[in-house]
Amino acid sequence: MFRTHTCGELRHTDINTEVTLSGWVQKSRDLGGMTFVDLRDRYGITQLAFNLDDKPELTEVASKLGREFVVQATGKVIERSSKNKNIPTGEIEILVTELKILNAAKTPPFTIEDDTDGGEELRAQYRYLDLRRKPVQNKLMLRNKVALQTRVYLDGEGFWDVETPYLIKSTPEGARDFVVPSRMNEGEFYALPQSPQTFKQLLMVSGFDRYYQIVKCFRDEDLRADRQPEFTQIDCEMAFVDQEDILNMFEGLVKHLFKTVRNYEFDGDFLRMAYSEAMEKYGSDKPDIRFGMEFVDLTTLTQNKGFKIFDDSEAVISVCAPGAAPYSRKQIDAIIDWVRRPQIGANGMVYVKCNDDGTFKSSVDKFFTQEDLAEWAKAANAQPGDLILVLSGELEKTRKQLNELRLHMGNELGLRNPNEFKPLWVYDFPLLEWDEESNRYHAMHHPFTSPKPEDLALIDTEPGKVRANAYDLAMNGVELGGGSIRIHDRALQSRMFDLLGFTKEEAQAQFGFLMNAFEYGAPPHGGLAFGLDRLVATMGGSESIRDYIAFPKNNSGRDVMIDAPSPLDKGQLDELGLVLKH
Secondary structure: OOOOOOOOOOOHHHOOOEEEEEEEEEEEEEOOOEEEEEEEEOOEEEEEEEEOOOOHHHHHHHHOOOOOOEEEEEEEEEEOOOOOOOOOOOOEEEEEEEEEEEEOOOOOOOOOOOOOOOOHHHHHHOHHHHOOOHHHHHHHHHHHHHHHHHHHHHHHOOOEEOOOOOOEOOOOOOOEOOEEEOOOOOOOEEEOOOOOHHHHHHHHHOOOOEEEEEEEEEOEOOOOOOOOOEEEEEEEEEEOOOHHHHHHHHHHHHHHHHHHHHOOOOOOOOEEEEHHHHHHHHOOOOOOOOOOOOOEEOHHHHOOOOOHHHHOOOEEEEEEEOOOOOOOHHHHHHHHHHHOOOOOOOOOOEEEEEOOOOOEEEOOOOOOOHHHHHHHHHHOOOOOOOEEEEEEEOHHHHHHHHHHHHHHHHHHOOOOOOOOOOEEEEEOOEOEEEEOOOOEEEEOOOOOEOEOHHHHHHOOOOHHHOEEOEEEEEEOOEEEEEEEEEOOOHHHHHHHHHHOOOOHHHHHHHHHHHHHHHOOOOOOEEEEEEEHHHHHHHHOOOOOOHHHOOOOOOOOOOEOOOOEOOOOOHHHHHHHOOOOOO
8 A cells, every 4th residue: 555644644653653655745853863754645644754764765855855746655643842823733754764766856947835936927837836835735625524514414404416418598687698509400599507596496396395416507607706707606496385384494404504614603593685785775785784883875965065076976885994983094095096997987086084083184175164064974883093085976886985094094904804704685686777888678687586465466567676585695795505485376577678678589489398398287486596605615714716616717817837728639620610710
């Protein structure tokens, strides 16, 4: 055998045991009469000791071992004279009697240590080396535990794991599809699924009752830290349920995961908030509620005072940054420059310092009296020492800008503790949103989302006011998952397609299989899908999902390790009946 123990397994109780270890050379130290080698595998590090007096030939070989050599070492466990309290194996070492080099290694392009000197691009190019680092392995270990405990919970609740196809029909709603040409059906294409949405609904029609799948999904969209072209969902569906059943079931799943994986328990039920309230208080449908700084509308207190910017604005909205009044002018100017960045898009920002003596210092002192500013502070519940930050403009645009500013200040003031978790169910989303460019309504979630029964009467007269029977779970400013009660009635589904601008022929061509299935006894059903990558990253206290994915893509959707995507040769193109336009 290559090893009797792992490199993280041996302890003081194993002294005098003959063992064989295999792993990678982390580092070596030649101290003259003794050579020490740190041997690493994914379980930990064990120090190997080579004594020049006992084994001169062996010691000479050990002194020439390079970083990342793969070796096998046999010897006796002895007590370590210079103990290392930072590692579990730090009380012992192996006095080596046999050493075999299993594979030599080139010097790696960066140090494979917890704090590496490799940049992000270099580590992505050599991802297989980056994966040897303990912090990255710990992230993937967390992912493994979450996936395992998800299966444990859902299996215990009677869910079946059912696989659905990866080669499906392209549909026009949602993000752009990745398409796959069919060689056997020239001129026709499959699409990779953005989610198994229609298949899980068909499983409910099939009587499966409770389905889940930890499944790859694909969207051809522009990327950022929390997006990848391929991502993983915990995809779930249930029959004969209403919204309350869904929320209770999957709140239970999240509590189970945090308890079993992180030993973290939530205090009581998750908070719930209507979409309209979330937008009014936070300007986001996934607000971070670990800290306050709720929006305060100052429109009526600020207009008609001669300050044209406010007078011409649809909305004037503020947040109160606690304890930030001591910010210098340079610090405040940096915030103003930050909100003016193209990613935020604000024209500027007004501030009010609430001084300890009860007076106020503002960037608009010429237009507003101390009494005016005192009214602002009262409305914002600002205390002496606080800093009021004000943005203005169109209502929705200003809310979105102020949401970004609120999160930025939360970071600046240390209010976003990565080890604190505040979940929030957001519900009652609009069913539809109007798109000016296409001059028609689009589904805010997807075309199969059911409207609230009490809003059905508005579908023909005021479709923009119809609320969806939909819900999202947000945590720490991240959308972990979302879902809805689905439409299970063919007539209502047909009406929905009408609202979305489908002709009867288009609806039948795209979704006829689902509409036909509804005619054979479709039960009321609904579901939810969690983004596994985002869920695990949030549990790990990270903002980016990339380190929780074994082989992620970069911001351009490229895998720089294997150099994908890449061109096809002419023979492959001819086989597929494809001609490239240049």
